[in-house]
Amino acid sequence: MHQSVLLHEVIENLNLAPGKKILDCTLGGGGHARAILEEITPGGKLIGIDQDEGALSIAAGNLKDFGDEAIFVHGNFRNLNSIFNKLDIGEVDGILFDLGLSSLQLEEKERGFSIKLDGPLDMRMNKRQKLDAAQLLNSLSELEIADILKRFGEERFAKRIARAIVRRRPVRRTRELIKLVVNAVPYKARHGRIHLATRTFQALRIAVNDELESLSSGLDAAVRFLKKNGRICVISFHSLEDRIVKNRYKDYKMKNILKIITKKPLTPQDEEVLVNPRSRSAKLRVAEKV
Numbered sequence: 001m002h003q004s005v006l007l008h009e010v011i012e013n014l015n016l017a018p019g020k021k022i023l024d025c026t027l028g029g030g031g032h033a034r035a036i037l038e039e040i041t042p043g044g045k046l047i048g049i050d051q052d053e054g055a056l057s058i059a060a061g062n063l064k065d066f067g068d069e070a071i072f073v074h075g076n077f078r079n080l081n082s083i084f085n086k087l088d089i090g091e092v093d094g095i096l097f098d099l100g101l102s103s104l105q106l107e108e109k110e111r112g113f114s115i116k117l118d119g120p121l122d123m124r125m126n127k128r129q130k131l132d133a134a135q136l137l138n139s140l141s142e143l144e145i146a147d148i149l150k151r152f153g154e155e156r157f158a159k160r161i162a163r164a165i166v167r168r169r170p171v172r173r174t175r176e177l178i179k180l181v182v183n184a185v186p187y188k189a190r191h192g193r194i195h196l197a198t199r200t201f202q203a204l205r206i207a208v209n210d211e212l213e214s215l216s217s218g219l220d221a222a223v224r225f226l227k228k229n230g231r232i233c234v235i236s237f238h239s240l241e242d243r244i245v246k247n248r249y250k251d252y253k254m255k256n257i258l259k260i261i262t263k264k265p266l267t268p269q270d271e272e273v274l275v276n277p278r279s280r281s282a283k284l285r286v287a288e289k290v
Ligand SMILES: C[S@@+](CC[C@H](N)C(=O)[O-])C[C@H]1O[C@@H](n2cnc3c(N)ncnc32)[C@H](O)[C@@H]1O
Pocket: 002, 003, 004, 005, 025, 026, 027, 028, 029, 030, 031, 032, 033, 049, 050, 051, 052, 055, 075, 076, 077, 078, 098, 099, 100, 101, 102, 125, 214, 215
């Protein structure tokens, strides 16, 4: 089961009311979407996008009681322009991005996202995409792999890990990769709060799904389709994402397009982290169209 993160904070900050039109760019299982629909119906509309068809059909099932007040779109939010043009949606009153993976994706071992479960090195959010993590690791040069681990995982031992991968490839399973990473890290550095392979997994996932480029393009398009006084809420889960959101908001503030509502990002209360440890690193930034 996926537990929606910072749910009350999102609902409060989107300024919802019956009749409003809201865009959920990361529908997942539809947890945030349900809470939004409860506030905007009757008369409102929720447009839910996800690049994972599995997530989309779960959400459609979970939200079927709202009938055609919810619209489901399979696509990447980086293509918001074409999605909006095709559906003739016009501007919306509020937009949500709840980035990263859902628990549904993480818990499905065949997707290869989890360091806790053995699975194929897949990591594609959109199963129609050709490139997966195994192809990436088994075809790129040592230098290119090290660069991915450094840039997208801020991994200190990127070079050593890349060398170990290239020496032992082909690598096909998550368990094989974890073993390679752990052995590549020097003994004296094998401690710490997070699993030694966490940064490698994060980096690969970002690279496979081109997540940072998608976020930048998605944010730009979203701001364009937001009505005057409409709110945008973005929940990020690591510093690379949060930096992009923070800097994009700042740019738009300078151009007098957005007003920043959260000077500092909102983070979950201790109670939320206790019941949902996944929320630990969440940061919510809210802005309003001027
Ligand atoms: C954290 S989950 C969303 C959970 C949802 N808010 C809920 O409460 O159930 C993130 C979802 O966004 C989707 N996603 C991530 N990046 C995407 C992108 N660039 N375009 C479309 N969907 C994306 C993932 O497939 C995943 O289902």
